[in-house]
Amino acid sequence: MQLTIRKIYEDPKLYKDQEIILQGWIRNHRDQKDFGFINLNDGTFFETIQVVYERENTDDFEAITKLTVGSSIEVVGRLELTPERSQPFEIKAKKVTLIGGADETYPIQPKRHTREFLREVAHLRPRTNLFSAVFRVRSIAAYAIHKFFQEQHFVYVHTPIITANDGEGAGEMFKVTTLNMDKLPRKEDGTIDYSKDFFGKEANLTVTGQLEGEAYAMAFRNIYTFGPTFRAENSNTMTHASEFWMIEPEIAFADIFDNMALIEDMVKYVVAYVLKEAKEEMEFFDKFVEKGLLQKLNDLLHSKFNRVTHEDAINILLNANVKFENKPAQGRDLAKEHEKFLTEKHFKSPVFVTDWPKDIKAFYMRLNDDGKTVAAVDLLVPGSGELVGGSQREERIDLLLKRMEEMHVPLHDLDWYVDLRRYGGAKHAGFGLGFERFLIYLTGVENIRDVIPFPRTPKNILF
Amino acid sequence: MQLTIRKIYEDPKLYKDQEIILQGWIRNHRDQKDFGFINLNDGTFFETIQVVYERENTDDFEAITKLTVGSSIEVVGRLELTPERSQPFEIKAKKVTLIGGADETYPIQPKRHTREFLREVAHLRPRTNLFSAVFRVRSIAAYAIHKFFQEQHFVYVHTPIITANDGEGAGEMFKVTTLNMDKLPRKEDGTIDYSKDFFGKEANLTVTGQLEGEAYAMAFRNIYTFGPTFRAENSNTMTHASEFWMIEPEIAFADIFDNMALIEDMVKYVVAYVLKEAKEEMEFFDKFVEKGLLQKLNDLLHSKFNRVTHEDAINILLNANVKFENKPAQGRDLAKEHEKFLTEKHFKSPVFVTDWPKDIKAFYMRLNDDGKTVAAVDLLVPGSGELVGGSQREERIDLLLKRMEEMHVPLHDLDWYVDLRRYGGAKHAGFGLGFERFLIYLTGVENIRDVIPFPRTPKNILF
Numbered sequence: 001m002q003l004t005i006r007k008i009y010e011d012p013k014l015y016k017d018q019e020i021i022l023q024g025w026i027r028n029h030r031d032q033k034d035f036g037f038i039n040l041n042d043g044t045f046f047e048t049i050q051v052v053y054e055r056e057n058t059d060d061f062e063a064i065t066k067l068t069v070g071s072s073i074e075v076v077g078r079l080e081l082t083p084e085r086s087q088p089f090e091i092k093a094k095k096v097t098l099i100g101g102a103d104e105t106y107p108i109q110p111k112r113h114t115r116e117f118l119r120e121v122a123h124l125r126p127r128t129n130l131f132s133a134v135f136r137v138r139s140i141a142a143y144a145i146h147k148f149f150q151e152q153h154f155v156y157v158h159t160p161i162i163t164a165n166d167g168e169g170a171g172e173m174f175k176v177t178t179l180n181m182d183k184l185p186r187k188e189d190g191t192i193d194y195s196k197d198f199f200g201k202e203a204n205l206t207v208t209g210q211l212e213g214e215a216y217a218m219a220f221r222n223i224y225t226f227g228p229t230f231r232a233e234n235s236n237t238m239t240h241a242s243e244f245w246m247i248e249p250e251i252a253f254a255d256i257f258d259n260m261a262l263i264e265d266m267v268k269y270v271v272a273y274v275l276k277e278a279k280e281e282m283e284f285f286d287k288f289v290e291k292g293l294l295q296k297l298n299d300l301l302h303s304k305f306n307r308v309t310h311e312d313a314i315n316i317l318l319n320a321n322v323k324f325e326n327k328p329a330q331g332r333d334l335a336k337e338h339e340k341f342l343t344e345k346h347f348k349s350p351v352f353v354t355d356w357p358k359d360i361k362a363f364y365m366r367l368n369d370d371g372k373t374v375a376a377v378d379l380l381v382p383g384s385g386e387l388v389g390g391s392q393r394e395e396r397i398d399l400l401l402k403r404m405e406e407m408h409v410p411l412h413d414l415d416w417y418v419d420l421r422r423y424g425g426a427k428h429a430g431f432g433l434g435f436e437r438f439l440i441y442l443t444g445v446e447n448i449r450d451v452i453p454f455p456r457t458p459k460n461i462l463f
Numbered sequence: 464m465q466l467t468i469r470k471i472y473e474d475p476k477l478y479k480d481q482e483i484i485l486q487g488w489i490r491n492h493r494d495q496k497d498f499g500f501i502n503l504n505d506g507t508f509f510e511t512i513q514v515v516y517e518r519e520n521t522d523d524f525e526a527i528t529k530l531t532v533g534s535s536i537e538v539v540g541r542l543e544l545t546p547e548r549s550q551p552f553e554i555k556a557k558k559v560t561l562i563g564g565a566d567e568t569y570p571i572q573p574k575r576h577t578r579e580f581l582r583e584v585a586h587l588r589p590r591t592n593l594f595s596a597v598f599r600v601r602s603i604a605a606y607a608i609h610k611f612f613q614e615q616h617f618v619y620v621h622t623p624i625i626t627a628n629d630g631e632g633a634g635e636m637f638k639v640t641t642l643n644m645d646k647l648p649r650k651e652d653g654t655i656d657y658s659k660d661f662f663g664k665e666a667n668l669t670v671t672g673q674l675e676g677e678a679y680a681m682a683f684r685n686i687y688t689f690g691p692t693f694r695a696e697n698s699n700t701m702t703h704a705s706e707f708w709m710i711e712p713e714i715a716f717a718d719i720f721d722n723m724a725l726i727e728d729m730v731k732y733v734v735a736y737v738l739k740e741a742k743e744e745m746e747f748f749d750k751f752v753e754k755g756l757l758q759k760l761n762d763l764l765h766s767k768f769n770r771v772t773h774e775d776a777i778n779i780l781l782n783a784n785v786k787f788e789n790k791p792a793q794g795r796d797l798a799k800e801h802e803k804f805l806t807e808k809h810f811k812s813p814v815f816v817t818d819w820p821k822d823i824k825a826f827y828m829r830l831n832d833d834g835k836t837v838a839a840v841d842l843l844v845p846g847s848g849e850l851v852g853g854s855q856r857e858e859r860i861d862l863l864l865k866r867m868e869e870m871h872v873p874l875h876d877l878d879w880y881v882d883l884r885r886y887g888g889a890k891h892a893g894f895g896l897g898f899e900r901f902l903i904y905l906t907g908v909e910n911i912r913d914v915i916p917f918p919r920t921p922k923n924i925l926f
Contacts, residue, residue: 425563
């Protein structure tokens with residue numbers, strides 16, 4: 001019977017003593033004089049299965065002993081339950097056939113590799129325990145996000161990747177062009193004639209789908225995006241990539257409190273789903289990557305997220321008996337160490353920081369009645385700091401226009417965005433979740449390069 | 464009780480005679496001397512709900528009569544069941560409050576608009592029946608695709624958007640750069656010095672995630688991608704966009720027959736899911752967009768997809784008593800009219816065309832034993848022609864290298880891809896489904912510009 005390792009792990013008793021067929025890759029191989037052990041992984045499940053072969057019961061014993069790590073093979077054998085051992089079942093092989101070999105140059109040998117080295121072989125690293133766990137969790141978490149929103153009938157919107165808006169203001173942009181760089185067309189005044197470019201004007205890679213998402217929220221009430229976004233920032237940190245995926249929900253007839261309720265529900269839903277559906281992977285992370293990870297995530301599931309205004313948060317920091325490297329100050333952003341103190345020491349829980357000074361936030365955030373703060377909210381979590389940023393949007397057209405002018409946001413690009421206030425405007429709110437940042441939180445893997453299949457960072461575009 | 468229109472439609476009896484609160488947008492408004500009717504849509508559901516207000520039972524009657532189409536309002540009223548009428552329930556308003564107005568310049572008035580006009584107001588068009596149906600179906604179909612693969616434990620892979628591979632060969636590419644176009648850095652020989660560019664070399668937008676997907680299939684066995692892809696082709700047709708979404712599954716230890724089984728399962732699963740979850744929308748398309756759509760989709764669900772080799776397909780066309788504009792010929796591609804004849808006249812069902820001439824297919828497709836054809840498969844469907852293209856991949860390293868050389872595919876970019884045959888290679892197969900093409904098939908909406916929220920085509924990059 002053709003099976004997969006996942007199927008066997010789901011209910012090994014079903015296949016007791018039956019002849020089964022498996023394909024997969026050799027993770028480890030030890031051979032003795034008259035028998036040998038192969039750890040086989042077929043990609044469908046985190047765990048391997050042990051294949052035992054014996055000289056007297058296997059065809060072509062000598063050939064099997066020569067099989068190398070990384071090779072793909074087909075195994076025909078009998079499933080034997082071994083309840084007395086730590087591995088409660090194994091395959092007693094009758095026949096092992098080589099499909100595709102791997103010689104001694106195969107980079108993923110069964111020993112410790114540095115993560116830096118494995119980035120150089122990103123096409124092969126998902127064959128390791130660590131990265132098979134990371135990228136299965138990535139897949140499951142992505143699905144959990146879709147499931148969460150779809151079950152509540154949010155509409156999934158594919159906002160554009162190539163954009164002519166440069167007023168989004170979320171960061172430096174990549175230019176997209178088909179102009180022949182060696183023969184750039186020029187206008188009479190010598191400037192480049194972008195009317196000759198593919199789209200007839202300058203085009204960039206998007207930094208956010210929020211603005212287009214808002215247009216769809218004003219039609220469908222509740223929407224979300226989930227797609228790639230880009231930053232052409234020359235920063236080489238553990239948490240910055242040039243290309244990453246974002247989830248940006250937007251809800252109409254909703255305020256910042258509805259927004260916070262949605263964020264809390266979503267985060268808890270995804271954490272619970274991943275703990276359930278990627279049990280083996282999460283236990284692996286807990287054991288080998290971040291001790292206490294499962295505790296941290298279970299604590300999150302059972303804690304009510306706290307709420308504090310930015311002003312109160314700064315006061316807490318100012319009154320704390322701690323020497324911060326960055327002195328906290330009213331009106332200023334929070335540093336990583338401040339976030340850590342608030343979530344890990346003071347609140348000992350995830351915390352929403354609300355009502356931020358308007359001068360350090362984006363033009364579209366709703367001005368509070370004090371005239372100084374906006375209805376913005378960041379979610380900080382123990383261990384990772386800022387996980388989500390969101391706000392209630394400015395729905396009052398006069399205040400929005402004033403803010404755009406003050407912040408030099410070009411109106412001609414965003415007149416359509418202002419239309420959303422001209423025609424049937426309503427209070428609405430939304431947030432952005434950086435998917436990779438969430439994965440770092442979920443897995444304990446610290447470097448964003450290790451949670452993206454083929455990461456793009458400055459001067460780095462392998463594969 | 465705060466409700467949504469979706470909730471009410473799910474089970475109106477639950478709310479009989481109760482006081483409920485709704486927010487939404489006015490789709491239509493007729494007022495008489497002493498009463499009026501508002502068709503309210505709140506975005507959560509395709510259908511509107513009728514709000515009846517009467518002079519003697521409503522606060523501020525005169526103000527309500529002045530409410531304009533497109534405005535957002537809040538309604539407090541009583542749900543009344545009216546089983547004797549075509550609309551089996553309505554809201555008897557007690558109070559109607561304006562949230563955000565829309566004056567006579569509001570572009571989406573309750574009359575017929577051309578689709579061309581509505582593309583100019585793409586930020587507002589999801590407020591029409593047609594586009595609310597299209598984009599809810601888009602969301603539901605996207606989710607169905609995830610659900611189909613995740614239920615079978617396929618791993619969802621985010622393949623890179625920015626790539627340095629230019630050997631993918633699927634079409635013209637957009638260049639991605641942060642170089643200052645007015646001061647391009649030059650090498651000594653006068654050519655542009657891309658080592659100064661963001662990634663240290665030339666970079667483009669991806670045309671396919673397949674190659675990276677293959678790397679992940681050789682680790683997880685079964686994977687799929689679902690992300691944006693790009694073509695910098697200057698073609699203005701109904702079915703070409705510069706930016707569109709693709710689904711690219713890849714399965715290991717699998718051949719072209721497994722591939723066809725997967726395609727058939729997936730297409731049927733998504734069609735069935737959309738028919739069930741977007742019932743109102745699909746009935747709307749059937750009535751107003753493509754007569755017979757529901758019949759077509761139900762037929763598909765219940766037909767076994769046919770299979771024919773490319774050679775036999777050409778013979779069928781040559782022997783058909785039909786004058787084609789493009790003369791069919793062995794060794795040549797199929798034209799749209801050929802596809803139509805095969806699916807609509809000859810087979811009267813979806814049909815897989817297999818074993819294509821190698822010279823008109825990509826370098827990575829597996830050479831058949833005849834040395835002339837490759838194990839490629841296209842799925843043609845009645846009404847739309849080619850929906851899916853796939854193949855078994857060439858897993859034999861010598862044959863792959865030979866083919867790359869013949870087709871001038873640069874090895875230095877794709878050495879990592881060849882590694883997948885060096886180390887534990889195995890037979891594998893996969894396919895690409897253009898998501899928008901599938902939506903055109905599902906909705907009957909003919910122009911790709913009308914199934915993408917903010918479409919990008921040559922010289923067109925609004926919003």
